[in-house]
Amino acid sequence: MSTTEAQEGGDRLGANETHAEAADVAVQPRVQRLRVYRYKRDGSGERYDDFEVPTGPHTTVLDALSWIQHRRDPSLAFRHSCHHASCGTCGLQVDGHEQLACVCSMADQGEVVEISPLANLPVLTDLVVDMRSFYARFPHEHPLIRFSGLPEDATPPDDLAQYVRLEDCIECGLCLSACPAAATAHDYVGPAALAAAQRLLEEPRGVQREDVLAWAGQPEGAWRCHVGFECTRACPTEALPAERIMALRRELAFGAHNVDKEHTQ
Ligand code: SF4
Ligand code: FES
Numbered sequence: 001m002s003t004t005e006a007q008e009g010g011d012r013l014g015a016n017e018t019h020a021e022a023a024d025v026a027v028q029p030r031v032q033r034l035r036v037y038r039y040k041r042d043g044s045g046e047r048y049d050d051f052e053v054p055t056g057p058h059t060t061v062l063d064a065l066s067w068i069q070h071r072r073d074p075s076l077a078f079r080h081s082c083h084h085a086s087c088g089t090c091g092l093q094v095d096g097h098e099q100l101a102c103v104c105s106m107a108d109q110g111e112v113v114e115i116s117p118l119a120n121l122p123v124l125t126d127l128v129v130d131m132r133s134f135y136a137r138f139p140h141e142h143p144l145i146r147f148s149g150l151p152e153d154a155t156p157p158d159d160l161a162q163y164v165r166l167e168d169c170i171e172c173g174l175c176l177s178a179c180p181a182a183a184t185a186h187d188y189v190g191p192a193a194l195a196a197a198q199r200l201l202e203e204p205r206g207v208q209r210e211d212v213l214a215w216a217g218q219p220e221g222a223w224r225c226h227v228g229f230e231c232t233r234a235c236p237t238e239a240l241p242a243e244r245i246m247a248l249r250r251e252l253a254f255g256a257h258n259v260d261k262e263h264t265q
Contacts, residue, residue: 030055032106034064036076037116039123048114049073055106061115062090062101065127077126085236088172091118092127098174098234118177120190134173137193139200139215168239169195175231175241187220191231191241194222198244201251213252222248 032055035048051072053064062080069076081087083102090101093116094109106113121129175191176182182190197216200207216222225245232242 032064032109033112034068035112035114036065036068036127037114038076038126040075040125053106057107059106060102061092061094061099061104061106061109061113064106064113065101065115077124077128079128086170088170091172091174091177092116093118093177098178100172100174100236103236118173120176120179120182120186121173129173131171131173134171134176134190134192137176137189139189139193139197139212168237169241170237172236174234174236175239178230178234180228180230181224181226185220185224188224189218189220191225191245192239194225194248195239195241195244198248198251201248213248216248217252222252225249 031052034051034053036051037046038049039046051068053067055064062078062083065076065078069078078090078092078101080090080102082089085100085103088100091098092101093099093114094101094104095114096116098118115127117123117127118129121131121133124130169192171192173192175195179188179191182188194216197212200212201209204212222245225242227242227246229242231245232240235241
């Protein structure tokens with residue numbers, strides 16, 4: 001496809017295209033080449049397909065993938081939901097770096113941008129990974145999802161029916177993809193699961209601390225971490241997975257369980 005063809009394509013609003021997306025392209029058209037990982041379970045194997053995509057100053061990677069799906073290849077598969085970095089479903093790699101596609105700017109990328117699925121998780125098709133093996137790493141004997149009920153000693157403001165529990169982890173899997181230990185040790189439970197375990201120590205709500213520590217201290221647990229802090233660098237929230245793994249280690253070794261946020265990099 002020529003540059004002219006791409007820009008002309010960018011001027012016409014597709015059936016499922018947002019007006020913001022089209023308006024963005026109209027302001028400052030630029031054409032970037034996306035090299036997109038492809039995999040279908042039809043025996044055809046893996047490959048990268050190139051697409052020239054018109055982009056503007058506010059085009060995200062998710063916008064660019066949507067443009068490809070609407071204009072060039074409706075079979076391109078990727079996940080998204082919220083479009084504002086809160087659901088955790090759009091994780092992928094942009095030039096080898098873990099990103100949420102919905103908030104990753106195309107303007108910050110070069111002329112050729114390689115888009116790959118998250119690492120350390122099985123690929124189902126194209127950019128869609130199987131998150132079951134991500135959730136399977138969490139400590140099943142402890143409650144993962146906790147309802148936002150009132151703590152016994154809480155005094156809520158009059159205008160709130162109940163406290164809403166907001167956790168930092170959006171379960172996007174970026175930390176697991178970035179983790180060098182998970183790349184070589186497939187039984188390693190990984191940063192997000194260990195961070196969740198450390199949160200249980202901070203706020204047990206009926207969970208036995210000894211059970212959590214026994215789980216975290218297993219061979220495939222906290223001691224398997226390489227202390228590279230790649231998980232915290234990849235994390236799009238303030239979940240601090242690496243710092244929480246270090247806190248678990250301190251608790252396991254010395255009985256001290258504070259999170260050292262000074263090590264955030
Ligand atoms: S710890 Fe951070 S990177 Fe890992 S799943 Fe949670 S939000 Fe995503
Ligand atoms: S679409 Fe929800 S985090 Fe990106």
